[in-house]
Amino acid sequence: MSYKTTLAPGMVLARGVGRCLSSLGFAPLTEFVPARGLRVDVIALGPKGEIWVIECKSSRSDFTSDQKWQGYLDWCDRFFWAVDPSFPTEILPGDAGLMLGDGYGAEILRMPEAAPLTAARRKAVTQGFARQAALRLARLHDPNVNLAEF
C-alpha cells in the first residue's frame, strides 16, 4: 500500500516540504495554529530563529478557495506556496515564495523577500510553536496529557 492512499494530497506534499526544510536546517511543524481561526499547513523554525510558513496547494481549486492565506503573512518572516509539478503556478501571487515538490522532497524555486516579524510577535510565535509541538508529542506518548494546544 502506498502512503498516498492514506494521506490527503496536501499532506503528501507537506512531507516532501518537511524534508526540504530539514535539509536547510529548519525544524518543520505541520498544522500550526498561530491564532484562533488560523491554521497553517507547515511552519518552520530556522537555526537563527527565522520563521517560515508554507502553504501546500494540491490544485487550482485548493488555491482559489483559500480565503485566509493573506492572514498568514503576519505570522512569518517568509511565506511560500508549495505545489506539485502539475500545478498552474502562474495563478500564484509572484511576491510569495515558491516550492516545487512531491511526497519525497521539494526544492525552493523562488525565495521571497524577508519581512521580519517584530520581536514581540516572533517571541509569541516561537513560544506557540514550542508548546504546540511539545503537547502533540506528549499526547502521542500519553493520551492523558490533555492541555489544549491553543
Place this chain on the structure above:
Amino acid sequence: MSYKTTLAPGMVLARGVGRCLSSLGFAPLTEFVPARGLRVDVIALGPKGEIWVIECKSSRSDFTSDQKWQGYLDWCDRFFWAVDPSFPTEILPGDAGLMLGDGYGAEILRMPEAAPLTAARRKAVTQGFARQAALRLARLHDPNVNLAEF
C-alpha cells in the same frame, strides 16, 4: 503487561510529572538538550513563557551519582526534583523545588523561588525547545527528516 515493564523508573515518573505539568498549563518535553553534554529529564514551557526543569530521581544512588544537576539551573526559571514516595527526600537540597509522584500523576510539594533567565537565554532555550520538539515529532512521521536536534 504493565507499562512499568517497558520504561525505566525515571521515565515512569516523567509520565506522571508530564500530567502534573499539563494540568498547570505547561507543555512538557522529555530528554531536552539545552547545551552539548547536558540532557534534562523534563523541561516545560508555561503559558507566559516560563521555563521549568524537572529532574526525576528513582533512588538515592540515582541522585548521588548525578554530577551535572547544578548545571541545569542556568537553563530554567525554576528547578524541581521529582521523586516517588519511597525516596529519602531529606538528602535533596532544600532550595530546589520538589514534586512527588508516580507513573499516574504528580504534585508540587515545594515551589522554589524563581530565578528568571535573561531575555537572551530565554530566547535561546525557547528556540531550542521548539526545534527539538518539532524535529522529534517530524521524525516520528518521516524517518527521512534527519536534521540533528542539537
